[in-house]
Amino acid sequence: MKRRHALGWTALLLKAPDTLAAPGAPGQASIIAVRVWPAQEYTRVTIESDQPLSTRHFLIEAPHRLVIDVDGLELSPGLRELIGKVKADDPYISGVRVGQNTPTVVRIVLDLRQPVAPQIFTLGPVAAYKHRLVFDLRPKVETDPLLALVQDGERKPAPAAAPSSTQRAEAAASAVNDALGDLIQKIERPPAPSPAPALPPPAPPAAASRPPAPAAPAPSTEPKIDRLIIIALDPGHGGEDPGAIGPSGLREKDVVLAVAHKLRERLTANPNIRVLMTRDADFFVPLHERVRKARRVQADLFVSIHADAFITPQARGASVFVLSDGAATSAAARWMADRENAADMVGGVNVGAATKDANVLRALLDMSTTAQIKDSLKLGGEVLGQIGKVGKLHKPRVEQAGFAVLKAPDIPSILVETAFISNPEEEKKLRDPEYQDELVDALATGIARYFAKNPPMARKRSTTL
Numbered sequence: 001m002k003r004r005h006a007l008g009w010t011a012l013l014l015k016a017p018d019t020l021a022a023p024g025a026p027g028q029a030s031i032i033a034v035r036v037w038p039a040q041e042y043t044r045v046t047i048e049s050d051q052p053l054s055t056r057h058f059l060i061e062a063p064h065r066l067v068i069d070v071d072g073l074e075l076s077p078g079l080r081e082l083i084g085k086v087k088a089d090d091p092y093i094s095g096v097r098v099g100q101n102t103p104t105v106v107r108i109v110l111d112l113r114q115p116v117a118p119q120i121f122t123l124g125p126v127a128a129y130k131h132r133l134v135f136d137l138r139p140k141v142e143t144d145p146l147l148a149l150v151q152d153g154e155r156k157p158a159p160a161a162a163p164s165s166t167q168r169a170e171a172a173a174s175a176v177n178d179a180l181g182d183l184i185q186k187i188e189r190p191p192a193p194s195p196a197p198a199l200p201p202p203a204p205p206a207a208a209s210r211p212p213a214p215a216a217p218a219p220s221t222e223p224k225i226d227r228l229i230i231i232a233l234d235p236g237h238g239g240e241d242p243g244a245i246g247p248s249g250l251r252e253k254d255v256v257l258a259v260a261h262k263l264r265e266r267l268t269a270n271p272n273i274r275v276l277m278t279r280d281a282d283f284f285v286p287l288h289e290r291v292r293k294a295r296r297v298q299a300d301l302f303v304s305i306h307a308d309a310f311i312t313p314q315a316r317g318a319s320v321f322v323l324s325d326g327a328a329t330s331a332a333a334r335w336m337a338d339r340e341n342a343a344d345m346v347g348g349v350n351v352g353a354a355t356k357d358a359n360v361l362r363a364l365l366d367m368s369t370t371a372q373i374k375d376s377l378k379l380g381g382e383v384l385g386q387i388g389k390v391g392k393l394h395k396p397r398v399e400q401a402g403f404a405v406l407k408a409p410d411i412p413s414i415l416v417e418t419a420f421i422s423n424p425e426e427e428k429k430l431r432d433p434e435y436q437d438e439l440v441d442a443l444a445t446g447i448a449r450y451f452a453k454n455p456p457m458a459r460k461r462s463t464t465l
């Protein structure tokens with residue numbers, strides 16, 4: 001009997017006694033599934049097993065690798081699937097190798113494209129999942145979200161001396177920091193077909209060094225953008241958390257991402273608007289992180305997009321929710337908030353790493369949200385009015401409950417349940433790109449009407465998150 005173990009790397013292979021080889025033997029965990037969720041922000045690898053797994057890990061440089069030893073595990077075809085699941089364009093992982101390091105220890109080596117700050121943690125069984133071992137590969141240095149946002153869609157600057165990243169960040173911040181007039185005017189009065197040109201600049205004094213002004217093209221008549229509006233769009237769920245699943249298999253996380261992408265495109269057609277997506281791909285973002293992202297860019301609005309299931313398949317219609325600082329306005333609203341707030345458990349939060357964030361969040365929640373709720377109700381009312389033209393409303397008024405994702409104390413925030421994916425008819429509509437477009441129109445119009453009536457103030461708050 002030939003024993004060939006094609007490991008392909010320098011595993012110290014000690015042959016396991018055959019009695020230990022059977023998967024599921026006492027003390028040995030069996031792999032249920034392996035999943036990889038690549039994203040620019042971070043790549044997550046999940047190993048789901050029937051028993052909890054314990055690990056040790058270390059990083060190696062030149063080239064960068066993350067080595068993880070998993071106890072109580074035998075190499076199995078299920079685990080080997082990991083190798084094929086890493087995509088060629090994964091931002092963090094360039095390759096995976098797995099091998100039996102000792103009879104009871106499997107070694108996983110992740111070849112890295114860049115240095116990472118890994119977070120490795122386990123999750124107990126929840127929802128449809130058994131035990132999960134999670135590796136989150138995050139960049140060592142976080143990118144500046146505000147800088148990325150302001151640069152997004154901007155014309156390429158003239159190739160002058162490259163400014164330092166600090167200078168660029170400062171420029172980005174100041175671009176966001178002043179007036180909003182242009183946009184508000186545009187919303188209130190749709191642009192005239194041929195706007196009167198701005199006052200021509202005074203003729204420059206003749207200067208020897210100045211080249212003659214070109215006859216054409218005329219200087220840009222576009223108004224200078226000196227205050228951007230930043231809208232945070234928050235497609236619910238993602239990654240390990242599929243959200244609700246419709247009777248024919250449509251997943252909430254996919255449909256809300258599609259709607260958010262369309263809405264982003266629609267909103268950013270206005271050059272004074274930038275959109276921050278709390279996620280722009282299929283990966284999981286904890287609820288507090290969604291709030292933090294919006295606050296870091298000092299978003300003017302926060303719009304969370306969902307399409308949930310309800311207890312009965314008959315439930316139908318869109319709803320708009322805002323935060324409540326007391327009891328929920330209905331049992332259904334409280335039920336929905338509880339459901340959404342459970343997303344972190346399904347999606348998988350690294351509790352250890354999140355403790356500091358959670359403390360900050362708790363401090364945040366102690367801050368008054370009265371003014372935020374007042375503004376959110378206005379925004380919610382405008383959006384509800386528009387969605388009501390597209391389809392049925394579940395309730396004709398904005399509801400309130402304790403949604404964790406709506407708790408930024410200084411950003412008007414709404415959560416839109418676009419439809420009930422659990423209702424077969426509504427699931428069908430949600431799939432339909434035309435219906436999605438109508439929905440996006442309604443959301444964009446509701447947002448524009450809110451801004452027209454409630455022009456954002458000059459920014460003065462400081463971002464502490």
Ligand SMILES: [Zn+2]
Pocket residue numbers: 236237243244252306307308340
């Ligand atoms: Zn949802």
